[in-house]
Amino acid sequence: MHAYRQQPMYRFLLVQSIASTIGLQTWMMLFNNFGVEMAGISGQQAGIIQSVREIPGFLALLVVFVLLVIREHRLSALSVLLLGTGVALAGFFPSYMGLMLTTLLMSFGFHYYETTNKSLVLQYFHQSHSPLVFGRIRSLTAIASIGAGLFIFTFDRWLSYQQLFLCLGLPVMVLGLWGLLQRPDREDLPPQHKKMILRRKYWLYYLLTFLAGARRQIFTAFSVFLMVKVFGFSLKEVTALFILNSLVNWQVNPLIGKAVVRFGERWVLSLEYFGLFFVFLTYAFSESKWLVGAMYIIDHILFNFAFAISTYFQKIGEPEDMAPTMAVGFTINHIAAVVLPALGGLLWMIDYRIPFIGAAILCLCSLLAVQWIPASLRKAGHTA
Secondary structure (H helix, E strand, C coil), rough: CCCCHHCHHHHHHHHHHHHHHHHHHHHHHHHHHHHHHHHHCCHHHHHHHHHHHHHHHHHHHHHHHHCCCHHHHHHHHHHHHHHHHHHHCCCCCCCCHHHHHHHHHHHHHHHHHHHHHHHCCCCCCCCCCCHHHHHHHHHHHHHHHHHHHHHHHCCCCCCCHHHHHHHHHHHHHHHHHHHHHCCCCCCCCCCCCCCCCCCHHHHHHHHHHHHHHHHHHHHHHHHHHHHHHHCCCCCCHHHHHHHHHHHHHHHHHHHHHHHHHHHHHHHHHHHHHHHHHHHHHHHHCCCCCHHHHHHHHHHHHHHHHHEEEEEHHHHCCHHHHHHHHHHHHHHHHHHHHHHHHHHHHHHHCCHHHHHHHHHEEEHEEEEEEEEHHHHHHHHHHHCC
Protein backbone atom coordinates (compact mmCIF):
# COMPACT_ATOMS: atom_id res chain seq x y z
CA MET A 1 0.00 0.00 0.00
CA HIS A 2 1.27 3.48 -0.83
CA ALA A 3 2.49 5.42 2.21
CA TYR A 4 0.26 8.40 1.42
CA ARG A 5 -2.84 6.30 2.17
CA GLN A 6 -1.74 6.03 5.81
CA GLN A 7 -1.89 9.78 6.37
CA PRO A 8 -4.83 11.05 8.46
CA MET A 9 -5.36 13.81 5.88
CA TYR A 10 -5.87 11.22 3.14
CA ARG A 11 -8.58 9.47 5.15
CA PHE A 12 -10.20 12.79 6.04
CA LEU A 13 -10.26 13.99 2.43
CA LEU A 14 -11.53 10.64 1.21
CA VAL A 15 -14.54 10.66 3.57
CA GLN A 16 -15.36 14.31 2.90
CA SER A 17 -14.97 13.82 -0.87
CA ILE A 18 -17.34 10.84 -0.75
CA ALA A 19 -19.89 13.01 1.07
CA SER A 20 -19.42 15.88 -1.37
CA THR A 21 -19.84 13.53 -4.32
CA ILE A 22 -23.06 12.03 -2.96
CA GLY A 23 -24.47 15.52 -2.45
CA LEU A 24 -23.47 16.92 -5.84
CA GLN A 25 -24.45 13.82 -7.82
CA THR A 26 -27.83 13.70 -6.09
CA TRP A 27 -28.46 17.30 -7.08
CA MET A 28 -27.26 16.73 -10.66
CA MET A 29 -29.29 13.54 -11.14
CA LEU A 30 -32.52 15.04 -9.79
CA PHE A 31 -32.27 18.72 -10.77
CA ASN A 32 -33.23 18.60 -14.45
CA ASN A 33 -36.16 16.20 -14.11
CA PHE A 34 -37.29 17.88 -10.88
CA GLY A 35 -36.99 21.31 -12.49
CA VAL A 36 -38.87 20.34 -15.66
CA GLU A 37 -41.55 18.11 -14.08
CA MET A 38 -42.21 19.83 -10.74
CA ALA A 39 -41.08 23.44 -11.18
CA GLY A 40 -41.76 23.74 -14.92
CA ILE A 41 -38.58 25.72 -15.66
CA SER A 42 -37.58 26.70 -19.20
CA GLY A 43 -34.15 26.52 -20.84
CA GLN A 44 -33.54 30.17 -20.04
CA GLN A 45 -34.49 29.66 -16.38
CA ALA A 46 -32.25 26.58 -16.17
CA GLY A 47 -29.37 28.68 -17.48
CA ILE A 48 -30.03 31.42 -14.91
CA ILE A 49 -30.13 28.89 -12.05
CA GLN A 50 -26.85 27.43 -13.28
CA SER A 51 -25.34 30.93 -13.34
CA VAL A 52 -26.51 31.50 -9.77
CA ARG A 53 -25.00 28.12 -8.86
CA GLU A 54 -21.61 29.45 -9.91
CA ILE A 55 -21.69 32.63 -7.80
CA PRO A 56 -20.13 30.83 -4.77
CA GLY A 57 -17.33 29.62 -7.05
CA PHE A 58 -16.74 33.21 -8.14
CA LEU A 59 -16.57 34.17 -4.44
CA ALA A 60 -14.10 31.38 -3.61
CA LEU A 61 -11.37 33.99 -3.11
CA LEU A 62 -13.11 34.82 0.19
CA VAL A 63 -11.76 31.49 1.48
CA VAL A 64 -8.46 33.29 2.08
CA PHE A 65 -10.16 35.58 4.61
CA VAL A 66 -12.32 32.85 6.16
CA LEU A 67 -9.07 30.99 6.94
CA LEU A 68 -8.13 33.87 9.24
CA VAL A 69 -10.72 32.59 11.73
CA ILE A 70 -11.03 28.85 11.00
CA ARG A 71 -8.55 26.09 10.13
CA GLU A 72 -8.65 24.85 6.57
CA HIS A 73 -9.74 21.27 7.29
CA ARG A 74 -12.60 22.54 9.48
CA LEU A 75 -13.76 24.81 6.67
CA SER A 76 -13.75 21.73 4.42
CA ALA A 77 -16.03 19.81 6.79
CA LEU A 78 -18.29 22.82 7.37
CA SER A 79 -18.64 23.18 3.60
CA VAL A 80 -19.72 19.55 3.26
CA LEU A 81 -22.31 20.11 5.99
CA LEU A 82 -23.66 23.12 4.08
CA LEU A 83 -23.76 21.14 0.84
CA GLY A 84 -25.80 18.38 2.47
CA THR A 85 -28.22 20.91 3.94
CA GLY A 86 -28.87 22.45 0.52
CA VAL A 87 -29.55 19.06 -1.03
CA ALA A 88 -31.80 17.89 1.82
CA LEU A 89 -33.96 21.02 1.51
CA ALA A 90 -34.18 21.15 -2.29
CA GLY A 91 -37.28 18.95 -2.63
CA PHE A 92 -39.29 21.15 -0.27
CA PHE A 93 -39.20 24.11 -2.69
CA PRO A 94 -40.52 22.99 -6.12
CA SER A 95 -40.45 26.41 -7.78
CA TYR A 96 -38.09 28.54 -9.83
CA MET A 97 -37.10 30.74 -6.86
CA GLY A 98 -37.03 27.77 -4.49
CA LEU A 99 -34.64 25.92 -6.77
CA MET A 100 -32.48 29.01 -7.05
CA LEU A 101 -32.17 29.45 -3.27
CA THR A 102 -31.45 25.80 -2.38
CA THR A 103 -29.03 25.59 -5.30
CA LEU A 104 -27.15 28.61 -3.96
CA LEU A 105 -26.89 27.00 -0.49
CA MET A 106 -25.71 23.70 -1.92
CA SER A 107 -23.24 25.46 -4.19
CA PHE A 108 -21.53 27.43 -1.42
CA GLY A 109 -20.82 24.12 0.30
CA PHE A 110 -19.59 22.37 -2.84
CA HIS A 111 -17.32 25.14 -4.13
CA TYR A 112 -15.73 25.93 -0.80
CA TYR A 113 -15.06 22.24 -0.24
CA GLU A 114 -13.49 21.87 -3.67
CA THR A 115 -11.25 24.88 -3.05
CA THR A 116 -9.95 23.59 0.29
CA ASN A 117 -9.81 19.99 -0.92
CA LYS A 118 -7.40 20.83 -3.76
CA SER A 119 -5.35 23.07 -1.49
CA LEU A 120 -4.96 20.38 1.19
CA VAL A 121 -3.89 17.75 -1.35
CA LEU A 122 -1.20 20.05 -2.76
CA GLN A 123 0.04 20.95 0.75
CA TYR A 124 0.09 17.48 2.31
CA PHE A 125 1.27 15.24 -0.55
CA HIS A 126 4.48 15.24 -2.57
CA GLN A 127 4.51 16.15 -6.27
CA SER A 128 5.04 12.50 -7.19
CA HIS A 129 2.05 11.45 -5.07
CA SER A 130 -0.53 14.22 -5.56
CA PRO A 131 -1.71 12.98 -9.01
CA LEU A 132 -2.14 9.50 -7.50
CA VAL A 133 -4.11 10.97 -4.57
CA PHE A 134 -6.39 12.92 -6.91
CA GLY A 135 -6.91 9.86 -9.09
CA ARG A 136 -7.49 7.48 -6.19
CA ILE A 137 -9.98 9.75 -4.41
CA ARG A 138 -11.89 10.39 -7.66
CA SER A 139 -12.02 6.64 -8.25
CA LEU A 140 -13.43 5.85 -4.81
CA THR A 141 -15.91 8.73 -4.92
CA ALA A 142 -17.22 7.24 -8.14
CA ILE A 143 -18.39 4.28 -6.03
CA ALA A 144 -20.30 6.72 -3.82
CA SER A 145 -21.87 8.18 -6.95
CA ILE A 146 -22.91 4.68 -8.01
CA GLY A 147 -24.54 4.16 -4.62
CA ALA A 148 -26.50 7.41 -4.89
CA GLY A 149 -27.55 6.52 -8.42
CA LEU A 150 -28.68 3.02 -7.47
CA PHE A 151 -30.72 4.45 -4.60
CA ILE A 152 -32.54 6.85 -6.91
CA PHE A 153 -32.94 4.21 -9.64
CA THR A 154 -34.41 1.71 -7.15
CA PHE A 155 -36.65 3.94 -5.06
CA ASP A 156 -37.85 6.66 -7.43
CA ARG A 157 -41.13 4.78 -8.00
CA TRP A 158 -41.89 4.72 -4.26
CA LEU A 159 -40.33 7.98 -3.05
CA SER A 160 -41.20 11.53 -4.05
CA TYR A 161 -38.57 14.00 -5.19
CA GLN A 162 -38.77 15.57 -1.75
CA GLN A 163 -38.00 12.26 -0.06
CA LEU A 164 -35.18 11.42 -2.47
CA PHE A 165 -33.43 14.74 -1.84
CA LEU A 166 -33.89 14.32 1.92
CA CYS A 167 -32.72 10.69 2.11
CA LEU A 168 -29.47 11.47 0.29
CA GLY A 169 -28.86 14.92 1.75
CA LEU A 170 -28.99 13.83 5.39
CA PRO A 171 -26.03 11.36 5.18
CA VAL A 172 -23.94 14.12 3.61
CA MET A 173 -24.74 16.33 6.60
CA VAL A 174 -23.75 13.53 9.02
CA LEU A 175 -20.36 13.02 7.30
CA GLY A 176 -19.77 16.76 7.40
CA LEU A 177 -20.41 16.74 11.17
CA TRP A 178 -17.96 13.81 11.49
CA GLY A 179 -15.34 15.86 9.68
CA LEU A 180 -15.74 18.75 12.12
CA LEU A 181 -14.65 16.41 14.93
CA GLN A 182 -11.43 15.27 13.19
CA ARG A 183 -7.87 16.63 13.53
CA PRO A 184 -5.95 15.41 10.46
CA ASP A 185 -3.73 18.52 10.16
CA ARG A 186 0.00 18.81 10.84
CA GLU A 187 2.01 21.69 12.29
CA ASP A 188 5.26 21.09 10.35
CA LEU A 189 4.03 22.34 6.97
CA PRO A 190 4.79 25.83 5.58
CA PRO A 191 2.11 28.25 6.84
CA GLN A 192 -0.17 29.47 4.08
CA HIS A 193 -0.48 33.12 3.13
CA LYS A 194 -3.69 34.63 4.51
CA LYS A 195 -3.97 37.21 1.75
CA MET A 196 -4.65 37.42 -1.97
CA ILE A 197 -1.77 36.15 -4.11
CA LEU A 198 -1.38 37.06 -7.80
CA ARG A 199 2.00 36.38 -9.41
CA ARG A 200 3.07 36.97 -12.99
CA LYS A 201 4.82 33.60 -13.17
CA TYR A 202 1.45 31.85 -12.59
CA TRP A 203 -0.14 33.40 -15.71
CA LEU A 204 -0.54 30.10 -17.57
CA TYR A 205 -2.23 28.46 -14.58
CA TYR A 206 -4.67 31.38 -14.45
CA LEU A 207 -5.39 31.17 -18.20
CA LEU A 208 -5.94 27.40 -18.22
CA THR A 209 -8.17 27.71 -15.16
CA PHE A 210 -10.27 30.43 -16.80
CA LEU A 211 -10.74 28.46 -20.04
CA ALA A 212 -11.55 25.27 -18.13
CA GLY A 213 -14.24 27.06 -16.13
CA ALA A 214 -15.87 28.59 -19.20
CA ARG A 215 -15.93 25.31 -21.10
CA ARG A 216 -17.00 23.20 -18.14
CA GLN A 217 -19.98 25.33 -17.27
CA ILE A 218 -21.50 24.92 -20.70
CA PHE A 219 -21.36 21.17 -20.16
CA THR A 220 -22.73 21.38 -16.61
CA ALA A 221 -25.57 23.70 -17.53
CA PHE A 222 -26.74 22.11 -20.76
CA SER A 223 -25.57 18.52 -21.32
CA VAL A 224 -28.14 16.77 -19.10
CA PHE A 225 -30.71 19.46 -19.90
CA LEU A 226 -30.14 18.58 -23.58
CA MET A 227 -30.82 14.92 -22.87
CA VAL A 228 -34.00 15.66 -20.90
CA LYS A 229 -35.44 18.50 -22.99
CA VAL A 230 -34.39 17.52 -26.54
CA PHE A 231 -33.96 13.74 -26.37
CA GLY A 232 -36.61 12.97 -23.73
CA PHE A 233 -34.46 11.10 -21.19
CA SER A 234 -36.54 9.94 -18.22
CA LEU A 235 -35.32 10.12 -14.62
CA LYS A 236 -34.53 6.39 -14.73
CA GLU A 237 -32.50 6.81 -17.94
CA VAL A 238 -30.60 9.80 -16.54
CA THR A 239 -29.89 7.89 -13.32
CA ALA A 240 -28.76 4.77 -15.23
CA LEU A 241 -26.41 6.95 -17.28
CA PHE A 242 -24.96 8.45 -14.09
CA ILE A 243 -24.39 4.96 -12.67
CA LEU A 244 -22.71 3.72 -15.84
CA ASN A 245 -20.59 6.86 -15.93
CA SER A 246 -19.48 6.30 -12.33
CA LEU A 247 -18.61 2.65 -13.01
CA VAL A 248 -16.36 3.70 -15.88
CA ASN A 249 -14.71 6.47 -13.87
CA TRP A 250 -14.15 4.14 -10.91
CA GLN A 251 -11.84 2.09 -13.11
CA VAL A 252 -10.30 4.89 -15.16
CA ASN A 253 -9.44 7.56 -12.57
CA PRO A 254 -6.44 5.79 -10.96
CA LEU A 255 -5.01 5.31 -14.47
CA ILE A 256 -5.32 9.04 -15.12
CA GLY A 257 -3.27 9.78 -11.99
CA LYS A 258 -0.58 7.37 -13.14
CA ALA A 259 -0.63 8.91 -16.62
CA VAL A 260 0.03 12.38 -15.19
CA VAL A 261 3.01 11.03 -13.23
CA ARG A 262 4.40 9.17 -16.23
CA PHE A 263 3.68 11.46 -19.19
CA GLY A 264 3.29 14.88 -17.58
CA GLU A 265 0.62 17.54 -17.50
CA ARG A 266 1.07 18.85 -21.05
CA TRP A 267 0.43 15.48 -22.70
CA VAL A 268 -2.57 14.63 -20.52
CA LEU A 269 -4.24 18.04 -20.88
CA SER A 270 -3.65 18.06 -24.64
CA LEU A 271 -5.47 14.74 -24.89
CA GLU A 272 -8.34 16.14 -22.81
CA TYR A 273 -8.87 19.23 -24.95
CA PHE A 274 -8.48 17.40 -28.26
CA GLY A 275 -11.11 14.85 -27.21
CA LEU A 276 -13.52 17.42 -25.79
CA PHE A 277 -13.53 19.36 -29.08
CA PHE A 278 -15.19 16.40 -30.77
CA VAL A 279 -17.45 15.67 -27.79
CA PHE A 280 -19.04 19.13 -27.93
CA LEU A 281 -19.48 19.01 -31.70
CA THR A 282 -21.29 15.68 -31.24
CA TYR A 283 -23.59 17.27 -28.64
CA ALA A 284 -24.37 20.00 -31.16
CA PHE A 285 -25.04 17.92 -34.26
CA SER A 286 -25.90 14.36 -33.25
CA GLU A 287 -29.50 13.21 -33.62
CA SER A 288 -28.86 9.95 -31.76
CA LYS A 289 -30.09 9.76 -28.18
CA TRP A 290 -27.60 7.06 -27.25
CA LEU A 291 -24.63 8.71 -28.97
CA VAL A 292 -25.28 11.82 -26.91
CA GLY A 293 -25.39 9.62 -23.80
CA ALA A 294 -22.06 8.06 -24.77
CA MET A 295 -20.56 11.54 -25.18
CA TYR A 296 -21.67 12.34 -21.65
CA ILE A 297 -19.57 9.46 -20.32
CA ILE A 298 -16.55 10.35 -22.48
CA ASP A 299 -16.88 13.96 -21.39
CA HIS A 300 -16.68 12.93 -17.72
CA ILE A 301 -13.61 10.77 -18.34
CA LEU A 302 -11.83 13.64 -20.06
CA PHE A 303 -12.93 16.13 -17.42
CA ASN A 304 -11.11 14.08 -14.79
CA PHE A 305 -7.86 14.92 -16.58
CA ALA A 306 -8.35 18.52 -15.38
CA PHE A 307 -6.67 17.96 -12.00
CA ALA A 308 -3.43 18.10 -14.00
CA ILE A 309 -3.88 21.89 -14.00
CA SER A 310 -3.54 21.79 -10.19
CA THR A 311 -0.55 19.45 -10.21
CA TYR A 312 1.08 21.69 -12.83
CA PHE A 313 0.71 24.59 -10.40
CA GLN A 314 2.13 22.47 -7.56
CA LYS A 315 5.35 22.10 -9.59
CA ILE A 316 5.78 25.82 -10.30
CA GLY A 317 4.21 27.39 -7.18
CA GLU A 318 5.69 28.35 -3.83
CA PRO A 319 4.65 26.03 -0.95
CA GLU A 320 3.02 28.87 0.99
CA ASP A 321 0.97 29.92 -2.06
CA MET A 322 -1.12 26.74 -2.35
CA ALA A 323 -4.21 27.76 -0.34
CA PRO A 324 -4.53 31.38 -1.57
CA THR A 325 -3.81 30.44 -5.19
CA MET A 326 -6.40 27.63 -5.19
CA ALA A 327 -8.92 30.17 -3.90
CA VAL A 328 -7.95 32.73 -6.54
CA GLY A 329 -7.95 29.97 -9.16
CA PHE A 330 -11.51 28.98 -8.29
CA THR A 331 -12.62 32.58 -8.66
CA ILE A 332 -10.88 32.87 -12.04
CA ASN A 333 -12.45 29.55 -13.02
CA HIS A 334 -15.88 31.03 -12.33
CA ILE A 335 -15.54 34.48 -13.89
CA ALA A 336 -17.00 33.20 -17.14
CA ALA A 337 -19.05 30.55 -15.36
CA VAL A 338 -21.30 33.15 -13.73
CA VAL A 339 -22.16 34.69 -17.11
CA LEU A 340 -22.01 31.85 -19.63
CA PRO A 341 -24.92 29.64 -18.43
CA ALA A 342 -27.34 32.58 -18.52
CA LEU A 343 -25.98 33.72 -21.90
CA GLY A 344 -26.08 30.12 -23.09
CA GLY A 345 -29.70 29.89 -22.00
CA LEU A 346 -30.56 32.87 -24.21
CA LEU A 347 -28.64 31.39 -27.13
CA TRP A 348 -30.38 28.06 -26.50
CA MET A 349 -33.68 29.78 -27.22
CA ILE A 350 -32.31 30.67 -30.68
CA ASP A 351 -30.71 27.28 -31.37
CA TYR A 352 -29.67 24.73 -28.73
CA ARG A 353 -26.54 23.90 -30.77
CA ILE A 354 -24.93 27.31 -30.28
CA PRO A 355 -23.67 26.81 -26.66
CA PHE A 356 -22.01 23.51 -27.60
CA ILE A 357 -20.29 24.98 -30.66
CA GLY A 358 -18.96 27.75 -28.42
CA ALA A 359 -17.59 25.15 -26.01
CA ALA A 360 -15.80 23.37 -28.87
CA ILE A 361 -14.07 26.64 -29.80
CA LEU A 362 -12.96 27.08 -26.17
CA CYS A 363 -11.45 23.56 -26.29
CA LEU A 364 -9.25 24.62 -29.21
CA CYS A 365 -8.11 27.69 -27.26
CA SER A 366 -7.18 25.46 -24.29
CA LEU A 367 -5.33 23.05 -26.56
CA LEU A 368 -3.16 25.89 -27.86
CA ALA A 369 -2.54 27.35 -24.39
CA VAL A 370 -1.43 24.07 -22.83
CA GLN A 371 1.47 23.82 -25.27
CA TRP A 372 3.18 26.48 -23.13
CA ILE A 373 3.65 23.96 -20.29
CA PRO A 374 7.36 23.03 -20.36
CA ALA A 375 8.02 19.42 -21.32
CA SER A 376 10.77 19.35 -18.67
CA LEU A 377 8.12 19.35 -15.91
CA ARG A 378 7.26 15.73 -16.78
CA LYS A 379 10.73 14.52 -15.86
CA ALA A 380 10.83 16.65 -12.69
CA GLY A 381 7.53 15.27 -11.50
CA HIS A 382 8.32 11.67 -12.45
CA THR A 383 11.66 11.52 -10.65
CA ALA A 384 10.71 13.54 -7.59
